[in-house]
Structures are given as C-alpha cells and as structure tokens.
Amino acid sequence: MISFLANEETSIQDIANMFRINPNFILMNERREIFIPGFYKKLISSNELYLAKKDLFDDLLNVEILNLVNEVKSEKELKERQSFFSVVRATPNSIVVPQPYSFSKMENDLAQIQQLYPFLNVNEIGKTTLGKPIYELVLGSGSRKIHWNASFHANEWITSCVIMKIVEWLCYFCTFTLPSETINGYDLFTQITLSIVPMVNPDGVDLVVNGKVDDPIFQEQAILINGGSNDFTAWKANIRGVDLNNQFPANWEIEKARKIPKSYSPRDYPGDYPLSEAESITMAKLVVERQFDMVLALHTQGKEFYWGYEGLEPEESIRYAEYFAKVSPYRSVRTIDSHAGFKDWFIQKYQKPGFTLELGKGINPLPLSKFHEIYAETMPILFGSLLLI
Numbered sequence: 001m002i003s004f005l006a007n008e009e010t011s012i013q014d015i016a017n018m019f020r021i022n023p024n025f026i027l028m029n030e031r032r033e034i035f036i037p038g039f040y041k042k043l044i045s046s047n048e049l050y051l052a053k054k055d056l057f058d059d060l061l062n063v064e065i066l067n068l069v070n071e072v073k074s075e076k077e078l079k080e081r082q083s084f085f086s087v088v089r090a091t092p093n094s095i096v097v098p099q100p101y102s103f104s105k106m107e108n109d110l111a112q113i114q115q116l117y118p119f120l121n122v123n124e125i126g127k128t129t130l131g132k133p134i135y136e137l138v139l140g141s142g143s144r145k146i147h148w149n150a151s152f153h154a155n156e157w158i159t160s161c162v163i164m165k166i167v168e169w170l171c172y173f174c175t176f177t178l179p180s181e182t183i184n185g186y187d188l189f190t191q192i193t194l195s196i197v198p199m200v201n202p203d204g205v206d207l208v209v210n211g212k213v214d215d216p217i218f219q220e221q222a223i224l225i226n227g228g229s230n231d232f233t234a235w236k237a238n239i240r241g242v243d244l245n246n247q248f249p250a251n252w253e254i255e256k257a258r259k260i261p262k263s264y265s266p267r268d269y270p271g272d273y274p275l276s277e278a279e280s281i282t283m284a285k286l287v288v289e290r291q292f293d294m295v296l297a298l299h300t301q302g303k304e305f306y307w308g309y310e311g312l313e314p315e316e317s318i319r320y321a322e323y324f325a326k327v328s329p330y331r332s333v334r335t336i337d338s339h340a341g342f343k344d345w346f347i348q349k350y351q352k353p354g355f356t357l358e359l360g361k362g363i364n365p366l367p368l369s370k371f372h373e374i375y376a377e378t379m380p381i382l383f384g385s386l387l388l389i
Helices: 014-019 047-052 059-068 074-078 103-118 160-174 185-191 204-209 214-225 252-258 278-290 315-327 342-350 368-385
Strands: 004-005 033-036 039-045 083-087 121-127 133-140 142-151 192-197 296-302 304-306 330-332 355-361
Touching: 004 059, 014 033, 014 059, 033 252, 039 047, 047 074, 047 083, 074 252, 103 160, 103 204, 103 315, 103 355, 121 278, 121 315, 133 160, 133 185, 142 160, 142 278, 142 368, 160 185, 160 192, 160 296, 160 355, 160 368, 185 192, 192 304, 214 330, 252 278, 278 342, 296 342, 296 368, 315 330, 315 355
Parallel strands: 142 192, 142 296, 296 355, 304 330
Antiparallel strands: 004 033, 039 083, 121 133, 133 192, 304 355
C-alpha cells in the first residue's frame, strides 16, 4: 500500500481513475493523506525518470501519478531532484512462490499480503497443540458466507501454498479495475464473505517440512509414533498423532472401529473421541459461529472431488459439482465410504454444500514441480464457488 498527501483539486475519483482502482478501496484521512492498496513505492534516482514513466500505464498518466505521489506540480520539479519515488503496481505473483511451505513461510507471506492489501482481515481463531496461532483470513462483507481451508493433513502442505497464492490473486483482482471486466471484484465481495483457514495443521506441517518441531518432548514422541524414524514425509496427523480429518462427529464411531491404527499414528488414527484435538475443535467452533453457506476443504491427491454424504447434500450441491467438473479436469464423486471428515460433518449438520477437493495426482507430499498445474486446475473451482451457480 502507498500513501501520499493529495492537493485540494484532486478528488478520490480522480485518483481512482489515475490508478485504475475502485474508489471504494481508497482511503483519505482529515489531512488529505491518501492510502491506496495494491501498489508500492520505489526510490529511484532522477536519471531513471524514463523507467518510472513506464512502470505503470502510459507515459502521460504516469507523469501525473509521479507528480501526485512526490507532491510536486510538474515533471520539471521531479527532474530537479536527485531522487524521488516511483510507483509500482503489485502483480498477482509478487509474494507467494512455490516452496516447501512451513508455518513461518506462510506467516511471512500473510504479513506481506496484508501490508499490500490491508482490506484483508486476519483473525486468530485458535491455537494448535504447540501453541501456534490458527489464522482465518476474511475477504468481503456480504451475506453469502463461503469457507475454504487447507492442510488438514500435514504432508499435504502444498495445498496451503496454493490457497495463499489464490488469496494473493483475489486481493489483486479486487483492486485492479478494467473497463472490460465482466465481474467486478469489489461488487462480488459486497455480496459474499469469504473465510479462509490456510493452514489447519501448522504443527504437523512443520514436522513434515522442517523434519522437526521446536518442542523437544513432542519431537521425541513424534519419533516414537513414527517407528523411530526421523523421516516424517508420510506424516498426515497433527503433532499428537491424530488424523484431524477423522475427528468430526459424523459417524465417527464407524471410523474408530475400522481404522487400523488403534493409538496415535502418523496417519488415520481418529483420536480417542470426536473433537479431541485443539485444531479440530477450532474448526468446528468456527463453522458453528460463522454458519457458512458452503465449505471447500483442500487435500491431495487424486484429481477428484467429493460432495455427498448419506444423501444429505442439497440440490444446490449438484449444480456446483457439475460446474466444478466442467471448469476443471477433476472427476466429480458424489459419495465414498468415508465418515468423520470435516465435509461429512458439515453436510450432516447443516444440509448445505460441502466439498473435499483432492488436488493433483501422485504420492504425498506432491512435488513442487506440480504446483503451477495444481494452481491452474484449482483456481476455477475455488473462484466458481464464489459465484451463484
């Protein structure tokens, strides 16, 4: 985000037209200090003026912007300075990059996104077993409430990187206004409220990505649960060895009886009772408090999505399933023999649309070489969930 003092002759609409941004995103205080999301300043020398004029739009418009941001009245005044600020619009690729995505990497990306786009609200909705914050990101203020989440399973951490990349794109989409747009980002997010938990299982993700956690007691326990091995690449559970997506009270007893692990395990152990874990409690509480109209949980792998549970899914789910299958290469699967998942519980409790997306194909954790393919396949599904089908 950039800020500068505007002169009396310049209105917010003038500034919005210059920067090609929806005026509703521009803030002005009593000092006429203007705040614009999606841009950053770059200090350059006066002999680089010709570059600054090409950083944004056309030369003539850029001179107006440079004069405004540097609080001068003419290009001549700019040239008389030894240095001044150029203005650069952030791209959807400015922050989040494919990389082993630990909790600290996500926190760093989140801080940068929020600094650039302060209209993205960040809430701490709970803490993990090891005390890490579980974050919820919120975009919009509309009555229709949609929820996305990622990394219920530790070795599916690539889903967090994908969802954060999509968050960055959505923030960019909200602010970048073009005359040819058929969907206006600002208008869309006055109709919906989007809730995103980008990393449900930070402790487990760090164990997989970093090979360790900071707590020596839990580190030792994890090694014991893992059969004495320090290789945690196959670990799906939280740090206590409970599968968070087998934790919800939707026929949990069936999963408890038939799952092979009967105690803490790197994967598949449903816990001693439903909602026994800090992370699953946090997610259930969020759903109950927010009363979402639709939820989508990102997992890997399989290139398919599940959307039914015991015939309790509404007719609306059929329309979205057909649309998701149309805009992606993912196979639509109505039901599978599975219980106690987040999506299962949501459908059972509310009879509203719920989806589990299995991103990509291969052996978890999926390699980063598949990131761009997964991102391209997932984007139309997630964006489609924001639209009324």
